[in-house]
Amino acid sequence: MIERIDAADALNRELDLLEDVSHHPDRQHLHFWESLGCLVAPMSFKGKPNFQEAVERLGTAGWPVHSRSTGGDATPQGPGIFNLTHVYANPSGMQIDLAREYDRLCTSIERALGPGASRGWQPGAFCDGAYNVQLNGLKFAGTALRIRRCKADRNRHAVLAHAIMLAEPVAAEAIRAINTFLTLLGEDREIEIAAHTHLPAGLSADVFVGKLTAEIVAVGTRCD
Template sequence: MVDFLDAAEALARELELLEDVSRNPDNRHLWFWESPRCLVSPKSLSTKPRFGETSHSLAAEGWPVNLRSTGGDVTPQGAGILNVTHVYATEPGKPVDLKEEYNRLCTPIEQALGPGASRGWKPGAFCDGEYNVQLNGLKFAGTAMRIRRGKADRTRSAIMAHAIMLIEPVSIDAIDAINRFLNLLGEERTIDLKAHTCLPEDDTKPAFIARLTKAFNAQA
């Protein structure tokens, strides 16, 4: 099942799930969601002098800007984009290992994609990073994470892991909106449409979600 809701509501729900696991570390949530078109920016960019003016301009052009609590860079939302949010607690007394936690997020996506899946930086991709999931050398998914010390058990941490996945080709309108956003903020980087890919034509979103769900649940 995939929920469709405004990005602001989805981002707020992610934090609610993180709070739940912080207080109830035996709980675990695997959630798929989509939203209307918008941009999602990390809070770090909101400190830029022109952020308010830039957000107003993009909203007027049909690209409202939402802020998220995880790191990374600005990403699009809209048709053809699927999000997965995985929230869980670490084992008691075990320190957080970022590489291990990103493996828990990226490996199921790679398994669901099958041959051609890999991981790493892709110059020109939006929200480029070490833990991109690629398909045949192009960006398929971007990832981000938030970690909170457990409230019920201080020896455990609550992990909120998120991935944005391109089920359909990312639109040139989305890329143009990101580039305009970055340009107005004075950021010296440009996003390239050709750095991205999507789910293969012979695959379907329901089949992909079923494989992805199975791969995540196999870790539980």
């Protein structure tokens, strides 16, 4: 089930869940959520020139900007956009391999989508990267990770895996908002609505979430 929640509250919950797994590495958490319209940017953006001005301009225009602890790029949130937050710890003594953790996340999404799913760069997409999940050659999901050593067991690492996915066509106003934000930050790039796709007809977000949850379990994780 997808929870409707304020984006700031969802991002704070991510940190709480990561802290919980750090202290209790045998626990896992799986949270699907969506929020009202806003932008989410990685903490690294705070160092960009004009960041505060950009935040104020977008806030005045009805697009508040929130910062998140994972990497990645600026993304829109709002109706038709939903998120996965999965927090777990790797086995004791296993070295962290970013490619393995991204593959765990992307493979689950690809299998839940079915035919036509793949991964890779998508020019013009928001939060573009090698670990995009595509559907029929267009971007469906963006992914990001945060990893920290567990406080309760220094031989284990807590992993916060995040995905942003499109249940419906991304709204033109969301693309305008993110392009305005990037322009104010001096970014020489433009996000294109045509680079994105969404869940196929006949597959609802709730049904997809059920499929995705099952796939996450199938790749060796337990969902609380």
